[in-house]
Amino acid sequence: xxxxxxxxxxxxxxxxxxxxxxxxxxxxxxxxxxxxxxxxxxxxxxxxxxxxxxxxxxxxxxxxxxxxxxxxxxxxxxxxxxxxxxxxxxxxxxxxxxxxxxxxxxxxxxxxxxxxxxxxxxxxxxxxxxxxxxxxxxxxxxxxxxxxxxxxxxxxxxxxxxxxxxxxxxxxxxxxxxxxxxxxxxxxxxxxxxxxxx
Numbered sequence: 001x002x003x004x005x006x007x008x009x010x011x012x013x014x015x016x017x018x019x020x021x022x023x024x025x026x027x028x029x030x031x032x033x034x035x036x037x038x039x040x041x042x043x044x045x046x047x048x049x050x051x052x053x054x055x056x057x058x059x060x061x062x063x064x065x066x067x068x069x070x071x072x073x074x075x076x077x078x079x080x081x082x083x084x085x086x087x088x089x090x091x092x093x094x095x096x097x098x099x100x101x102x103x104x105x106x107x108x109x110x111x112x113x114x115x116x117x118x119x120x121x122x123x124x125x126x127x128x129x130x131x132x133x134x135x136x137x138x139x140x141x142x143x144x145x146x147x148x149x150x151x152x153x154x155x156x157x158x159x160x161x162x163x164x165x166x167x168x169x170x171x172x173x174x175x176x177x178x179x180x181x182x183x184x185x186x187x188x189x190x191x192x193x194x195x196x197x198x
């Protein structure tokens with residue numbers, strides 16, 4: 001089965017489930033950038049509930065996702081890392097994985113697409129999944145399974161193939177289980193067992 005996905009910044013569990021279960025994955029790089037999507041944001045669980053972490057991007061003459069540059073505005077790398085430490089410092093596997101994740105908040109990346117691709121590669125390595133991933137060579141008009149707009153934080157489309165199975169979360173006693181957060185939530189809470197939730 002071929003799956004078409006948009007690029008993501010520490011994408012949600014649903015996105016990584018598609019990545020893991022597909023025979024062939026195409027990441028769209030010729031679509032127009034869309035604000036308030038997983039392309040440049042992730043959702044994490046904090047003591048106050050769900051928090052969005054957004055990578056700021058520069059305005060561009062080209063709307064294509066492959067041309068979108070990351071902005072250094074607002075010290076966002078430090079703020080995102082501090083938010084992750086605060087949210088997951090007490091989780092079972094944060095200390096184990098923090099040295100793998102922290103470099104993404106130290107190094108500067110020019111393009112959002114490249115940044116997200118490096119994140120995806122590292123997350124696949126840590127979860128121990130080996131998807132066959134390639135980038136689109138032009139805008140993909142037809143795909144067997146197109147999830148580019150379905151996996152969306154603001155307006156998710158019902159997905160009968162995805163059931164958010166509960167797993168341990170640090171703040172579950174306070175907020176209940178919070179489904180489909182960033183894959184970081186799954187990794188920091190479940191560690192090597194993460195693959196079984198995909």
